[in-house]
Amino acid sequence: FCSSTTPITATLFPGDGIGPEIAESVKKVFTTAGVPINWEEHYVSTEIDPRTQSFLTWESLESVRRNKVGLKGPMATPIGKGHRSLNLTLRKELNLYANVRPCYSLPGYKTRYDDVNLITIRENTEGEYSGLEHQVVRGVVESLKIITRQASLRVAEYAFHYAKTHGRERVSAIHKANIMQKTDGLFLKCCREVAEKYPEITYEEVVIDNCCMMLVKNPALFDVLVMPNLYGDIISDLCAGLVGGLGLTPSCNIGEDGVALAEAVHGSAPDIAGKNLANPTALLLSGVMMLRHLKMNEQAEQIHSAIINTIAEGKYRTADLGGSSTTTDFTKAIYTMYDEMS
Ligand code: ATP
Ligand code: MG
Numbered sequence: 009f010c011s012s013t014t015p016i017t018a019t020l021f022p023g024d025g026i027g028p029e030i031a032e033s034v035k036k037v038f039t040t041a042g043v044p045i046n047w048e049e050h051y052v053s054t055e056i057d058p059r060t061q062s063f064l065t066w067e068s069l070e071s072v073r074r075n076k077v078g079l080k081g082p083m084a085t086p087i088g089k090g091h092r093s094l095n096l097t098l099r100k101e102l103n104l105y106a107n108v109r110p111c112y113s114l115p116g117y118k119t120r121y122d123d124v125n126l127i128t129i130r131e132n133t134e135g136e137y138s139g140l141e142h143q144v145v146r147g148v149v150e151s152l153k154i155i156t157r158q159a160s161l162r163v164a165e166y167a168f169h170y171a172k173t174h175g176r177e178r179v180s181a182i183h184k185a186n187i188m189q190k191t192d193g194l195f196l197k198c199c200r201e202v203a204e205k206y207p208e209i210t211y212e213e214v215v216i217d218n219c220c221m222m223l224v225k226n227p228a229l230f231d232v233l234v235m236p237n238l239y240g241d242i243i244s245d246l247c248a249g250l251v252g253g254l255g256l257t258p259s260c261n262i263g264e265d266g267v268a269l270a271e272a273v274h275g276s277a278p279d280i281a282g283k284n285l286a287n288p289t290a291l292l293l294s295g296v297m298m299l300r301h302l303k304m305n306e307q308a309e310q311i312h313s314a315i316i317n318t319i320a321e322g323k324y325r326t327a328d329l330g331g332s333s334t335t336t337d338f339t340k341a342i343y344t345m346y347d348e349m350s
Pocket of ligand 2: 274275
């Protein structure tokens with residue numbers, strides 16, 4: 009929606025734990041690459057904002073709503089009563105209805121498979137995460153799994169649109185409709201309806217248990233996977249594990265009104281925070297997803313190649329990938345690689 013030289017304002021949540029260190033890495037690489045982005049930084053507050061009932065301030069949410077694009081580091085929800093979880097607040101307040109997680113083998117970083125190239129798309133607003141749990145009588149509790157036609161159509165539409173615009177050939181809907189006949193049944197019905205509008209995309213339905221087996225045996229069988237909330241939570245982590253783990257996997261949350269909030273999959277890693285040990289790759293690749301969303305494709309591809317080439321070269325790697333580089337040395341290797349390439 010803009011030419012790649014007009015500066016864009018994007019919200020940046022460095023987050024907690026290793027967040028500020030890896031956010032610094034993104035800022036550094038983007039600056040070296042001359043990416044025309046002005047970061048509007050917002051931190052998680054130390055006090056609850058009564059307007060949001062959360063440690064996220066109203067101003068920070070407004071910033072994402074206004075800019076419609078942002079990058080988020082990991083956030084650790086402070087323990088205590090009377091406030092909402094940070095991630096739940098973001099999802100609800102910004103209507104982030106789909107979580108998109110690409111998983112592809114990184115050349116040069118050896119895992120069990122070298123041909124993984126799939127996208128998981130997770131419904132992010134309902135299902136088992138509706139927060140409707142109660143005790144029926146002593147010793148018996150109930151949790152309500154909510155599936156609506158509106159949210160199912162919305163995420164299915166996003167998945168097919170994504171497949172079409174990203175040159176993907178197949179969408180697999182993951183379900184357990186043989187048991188959850190009403191809920192997963194409705195989810196599948198919505199996927200089928202949308203599939204009819206995309207005759208050029210192959211549509212299939214895969215039962216979740218079989219999907220898990222196929223993923224660990226031959227992940228190359230899959231292309232785009234779309235699924236309800238809880239299945240998406242589990243399958244997307246499984247897929248991240250296939251390609252090398254938490255330090256590497258990016259994601260992007262898609263909201264209504266075109267909002268996109270990219271974020272690393274991992275948590276705040278308190279065990280290594282402040283030690284200059286974190287792997288910034290996941291947040292950097294999330295930043296690349298953000299650039300693609302902004303149609304800054306050239307910069308996105310160049311930064312992506314610099315990251316991939318640095319890891320493939322193997323001279324500079326962080327400890328989680330078996331290397332001994334610090335966050336800052338690895339970051340420097342990436343922007344040096346970028347300069348050499350251009
Ligand atoms: P949170 O409560 O914030 O989710 P967590 O304790 O669940 O945190 P993660 O932060 O997700 O855990 O991390 C799990 C493990 O993976 C930790 O040992 C952490 O050090 C490691 N880890 C996570 N992210 C990275 C990263 N970017 N670089 C290196 N190691 C990481
Ligand atoms: Mg965690």
